[in-house]
Amino acid sequence: MDGHYTLVASAxxxxxxxxxxTARSLGVAPDRxxxxxxxxAQSECARADGIEAVAIVTPxxxxxxxxxxxxxxxxxxxxxxxxxxxxxxxxxxxxxVPQLDLVFAMxxxxxxx
Numbered sequence: 001m002d003g004h005y006t007l008v009a010s011a012x013x014x015x016x017x018x019x020x021x022t023a024r025s026l027g028v029a030p031d032r033x034x035x036x037x038x039x040x041a042q043s044e045c046a047r048a049d050g051i052e053a054v055a056i057v058t059p060x061x062x063x064x065x066x067x068x069x070x071x072x073x074x075x076x077x078x079x080x081x082x083x084x085x086x087x088x089x090x091x092x093x094x095x096x097v098p099q100l101d102l103v104f105a106m107x108x109x110x111x112x113x
Contacts, residue, residue, distance in 0.1 A: 041073040
């Protein structure tokens with residue numbers, strides 16, 4: 001994200017071959033390319049060199065559950081907009097974040113639309 005982070009782990013696609021190809025093309029080590037975000041959150045949290053933050057750029061309806069998974073795994077979250085599909089989703093996230101010493105950031109474009 002704008003040169004502030006190094007891409008070291010991924011869960012790019014539900015299609016394993018596509019995910020592997022994307023990870024390889026971006027220099028992600030095979031053992032740090034995960035089949036699903038839950039596996040990534042658990043595995044990276046357990047690593048001494050685990051990720052500092054995750055960027056969520058999945059379909060909108062998955063933002064809240066993925067963000068909560070990584071926050072509960074002690075990982076800062078940078079989320080593509082919108083954060084969720086409903087006020088209830090946003091309120092659930094808003095209630096969780098203050099309980100943790102972590103950042104939830106909404107990524108917005110600096111380019112005018």
